[in-house]
Amino acid sequence: MTKNSIWEFSNPLKFKKLAGILIPIFGIIAFVCVITGLSWGFFYTPDDYKQGPLVKIIYVHVPSAFLAINIYLMMFLASLIWLIRRHHLSALAAKAAAPVGLAMTFIAIVSGAFWGKPTWGTYWVWDPRLTAFAILTLFYIGYIILWTAEDEPDKAADLTSILCLVGSVFALLSRYAVLFWNQGLHQGASLSLDKEKNVADVFYQPLLFSIIGFVFLFLFLLLIRMRTEIWTRQINAIQQKLGK
Amino acid sequence: MSHLGEHHFTIIASYSFTLLVLVTIIAQSYFKSRKIRRLLEKQIDEKK
Numbered sequence: 422m423t424k425n426s427i428w429e430f431s432n433p434l435k436f437k438k439l440a441g442i443l444i445p446i447f448g449i450i451a452f453v454c455v456i457t458g459l460s461w462g463f464f465y466t467p468d469d470y471k472q473g474p475l476v477k478i479i480y481v482h483v484p485s486a487f488l489a490i491n492i493y494l495m496m497f498l499a500s501l502i503w504l505i506r507r508h509h510l511s512a513l514a515a516k517a518a519a520p521v522g523l524a525m526t527f528i529a530i531v532s533g534a535f536w537g538k539p540t541w542g543t544y545w546v547w548d549p550r551l552t553a554f555a556i557l558t559l560f561y562i563g564y565i566i567l568w569t570a571e572d573e574p575d576k577a578a579d580l581t582s583i584l585c586l587v588g589s590v591f592a593l594l595s596r597y598a599v600l601f602w603n604q605g606l607h608q609g610a611s612l613s614l615d616k617e618k619n620v621a622d623v624f625y626q627p628l629l630f631s632i633i634g635f636v637f638l639f640l641f642l643l644l645i646r647m648r649t650e651i652w653t654r655q656i657n658a659i660q661q662k663l664g665k
Numbered sequence: 666m667s668h669l670g671e672h673h674f675t676i677i678a679s680y681s682f683t684l685l686v687l688v689t690i691i692a693q694s695y696f697k698s699r700k701i702r703r704l705l706e707k708q709i710d711e712k713k
């Protein structure tokens with residue numbers, strides 16, 4: 422009797438079959454949660470006592486920043502799996518996730534800048550969290566460029582994985598810098614396991630919907646992009662066989 | 666948009682930019698996937 426294991430899905434055929442089932446499900450959950458979270462936050466939440474209506478930016482800024490950091494940490498794990506176990510699918514997962522992560526960093530930076538101008542008086546400040554986030558963005562860009570610069574897929578996966586491991590320090594700094602560097606304008610985390618530190622319930626509930634929606638949107642895009650990468654490799658294999 | 670007060674442009678710009686980026690990345694992923702799938706099907710037919 423064969424033992425079921427998560428590694429079974431490192432088989433591209435099994436993965437494609439599973440992706441075919443999960444893509445529409447994740448797409449529907451993402452659509453419903455993003456629309457609910459954003460419209461609830463935009464139309465039906467009260468103003469904050471300090472920031473007024475500007476607090477509504479939280480529903481786009483926090484989910485995108487949360488994903489920008491966590492997608493990089495997911496890429497870190499996938500890169501580690503590639504380097505240790507040489508599963509091609511893990512390298513493809515990291516490659517497929519990077520452009521989505523970069524899109525999330527752009528959303529977080531631009532929405533943060535829009536939020537910063539009226540509340541801090543400036544679009545940008547070189548405080549520890551923002552600086553770590555800016556460096557993380559550069560690692561995302563470098564990672565994507567490095568994949569396109571090397572033609573041999575395994576060598577490209579090795580190089581990008583090492584770059585990803587180095588960059589993960591800045592992903593962790595973006596997340597935790599506020600805890601051990603007190604200077605800087607950026608506030609502490611909006612979400613915490615400690616309920617006392619969370620934002621008020623009236624803001625928390627739509628924010629949770631928005632975050633869940635963004636997470637499922639990422640999973641939806643990840644599966645589509647991984648499947649595309651597998652098809653691309655199949656095309657390359659056929660072309661090599663035909664001697665093109 | 667009167668409930669947004671004097672900051673209505675800032676808030677709407679944040680939401681618009683977010684939706685624009687999300688739609689762009691969804692469309693890019695979908696159309697690239699469709700293009701590659703068609704190319705693969707064509708290659709498999711040629712191979713046969």
